[in-house]
Amino acid sequence: MNKAIIEVNGLAAGYVKGLNILQGIDLVIKENEIISIIGPNGAGKSTLLKAIMGLIPISGGRLYISGNELTNFKSHELIKKGIGYVPQVANVFPSLTIEENLEIGLWTKTKNSKEGKKEIFEMFPILSEKKREKAGNLSGGQRQLLALGRALITKPDVLLLDEPSAGLSPIAIDEVFKSISEINNKGVSILLVEQNAKRALTFCDRGYVLDQGKNSYTGTGRDLLDDPNVIDLYLGKL
């Protein structure tokens, strides 16, 4: 049995005091797993990632990372515990160059910063070519790769990705998924929030379906794809 890297029990959180968007979420991500979260617009998928990342206060339930309780820790402290996060929007620093974006990811690390950059540039050669350009000038797909690189450079144990394929061309989407699977092969667990439910469920080990701030279904990707309720509610239109 692989050990849990992130464990969330009965998590409640929201943007305004007394108004919880998430109402008791349970979730486990184990070593080396790819987990995907699907659900309709406004279900609270992004909110869940923000709550885990300490960007909004957790008002109920607990968050464990590698067995330690870290409920309501600050974002910059959670990063040091081995989490990497790529937000859904605004996931690069537009006025900084590509290289500077990566260096920001290295803020917590003092040693081996050259090494870290080199590895990212090897993984994404396009970033190396454009390293002196402003991130604001990149195409959507390149931005997404840079955001991945920035999150990866701290060598996290788990990577939380919020709709990394949104708004990208089919070719760019394939490239992003290919990168995610390479990252996973290196031993990084992945928590993937996706609009494209079918693709996400085919890609992942296990999936969670979120609806109105609650877990509604969970199981292996295969089971969810075949579950008539899930098909009816979330896959039918695809």
Add this chain to the structure above:
Amino acid sequence: MIEQLGNGLLLGLIVAIASVSLSLLYGVTRIVNFAHGEIIALGAVLTLFFSSSPESSFLYLDRFSPLGSSFIVSSIASILLCGLFGALLELCLFRPLRKNNYGNVAVLVITIGLSIFLRHIFLLFASAKPASYALDLQKREDYFGIQLTPRNVQVLIIGSVVMILVGLFLTYTKTGRAMRAVRDSSELASVSGINSDYIITLTWIFSSMLAGFTGIIQGVINNVRWNMGFLILLLIFAGSILGGIGTSFGAMFGGFIIGMLVQLSVGLSFMDGHTEAKNAIALALMILILLIRPQGIFGSKERIS
């Protein structure tokens, strides 16, 4: 107009440095700080207090007679104290406000209140009369056709060096880079491992020290007054907006242009006897440019919001 060139360079430099400090603070904290002028004045007033001879009586209250320290030592001490003051503002006032999610307008009104409060504290302690530092008087000389005193030239050189150092700091140091990152998005900076609160505090310190420095050189060139920061604040806002809010280089450039134009317009013939109106022309020009380019000269479109 040419006889105003020297003064134009000096005012341009002052407004440029002040605009950089104001726009950096705005970029990182999103606070439109009306009290920035008072931090400028604080630098000048403190330097006056440290450097004036103990017998001079510019201070309102007898208990606080000046210290008579050397001008350089006084300036350095004042700049450090301005930094400390900025840190206190962040820790005791603006951080608690931020944690309670006060709206931008509420914070804006608070900075206006703070500005009025501080200005009148200066009035209480330092009297309403303009005062000068205990520096010897110098005659203007001709430098490449520009009329300046030797001390003015020193100010121009030191000011330019400071500006270059600020540029290098923001571009090449780890902390400068983190400030720019928080300016782009404090949330993304936090989830990249940066303690945004720490960077915001450093920005307050850095920006306030720069403001204090501006006040000192403004005091050298003109004189020290209780409301000197308030009088120049409008030009600083104009400079930052003209260059494009949120870009340090833009603020530097915009501030310089505004300061220069304000001073040069004094030399226009119809301004004879109306030098008080010197802000009019520069600000009219600012409005005109912003009508054509709302994002400012160097600003990018995505930043206007």
